[in-house]
Amino acid sequence: MSTPQLQDWFDALDATWPGKAVHALGPWRIREGAGGGQRVSAATTAVADVSDAEIAEAEEFHRSLGQNPLFQIRPGQEALDARLAARGYGKNDATHLRAAPVTQFEPAPYLRSIMHWPPLALTREIWAGDHIGPERVAVMERAEGKKTALIGRDGNDADRASGAAFVATHGAIAMLHALVVLPNMRRRRSAHYMMCGAANWAQDNGADWLAVAVTQANAGAGALYTSLKMPVVGEYHYRGL
Known part of the structure; x- marks a missing residue:
């Protein structure tokens, strides 16, 4: 039995608690939550950082879905985390996978x-x-x-x-x-x-x-x-x- 890698845990998290839809937009996967909570309504990216213009595109797409802009930050994305903080985004619900x-x-x-x-x-x-x-x-x-x-x-x-x-x-x-x-x-x-x-x-x-x-x-x-x-x-x- 091999030990799953970090991405395997996140893939299982997404698959077992899925949003109504997942939309691909540039570097983003933007979830359409339909009222199901943060986890199924957040945008994620596989890269360590994105540009302010790409963040703005994600914000606009979130709003087109009737959702407030929301981003899930995963390990290795400290630069993205800092960029969002500089844009006024607050941090919440720090979560462990066990x-x-x-x-x-x-x-x-x-x-x-x-x-x-x-x-x-x-x-x-x-x-x-x-x-x-x-x-x-x-x-x-x-x-x-x-x-x-x-x-x-x-x-x-x-x-x-x-x-x-x-x-x-x-x-x-x-x-x-x-x-x-x-x-x-x-x-x-x-x-x-x-x-x-x-x-x-x-x-x-x-x-x-x-x-x-x-x-x-x-x-x-x-x-x-x-x-x-x-x-x-x-x-x-x-x-x-």
Whole structure:
């Protein structure tokens, strides 16, 4: 099992959480998000820097889509980051990509993670309580690889749901998104077992790695992934007006 390279993680991120459309414009790939959030609405480029004129073209195209100009900055793009900062763009949502081999996760206890697709009404209800509404569920529906929703179930009360998440594959990588644990179910290892269930599902569906994207400000999630021995394999942040 070979270790994915940095671009592989980003390719999986894009494939498992896709925008409505991706438009090629000069050096840019500009995502049309349709209300699905920053990740599916940002422009990216494979080069380290672009000109101010090329940034202006991207800004105009964003606005033609009804979106505010937004750029995702990846490793090695410090010059682009500085150019955007000089144009008044603020930095937000610094994010880590974390990953680990699926084989290192323990088997999830029986029925602690219930896989299903399409998402059940209960799954949608749990997501909606954490601001993951129809536009973000539409993002999940667009993912073209193998995919599943999952409901976590509390170990102390088997009839109670503890949370929900979404997992999709791209090649050897499965990425987990939209992990929500209900407030009254936290600190009961629900997220831990949901991650194990996701990894078990990923292995059964041909993936070698389980990955997540987590904002650096989310200390609780960072601690969870550290406890699961999922090191940082990449990072990015946004620049927006």
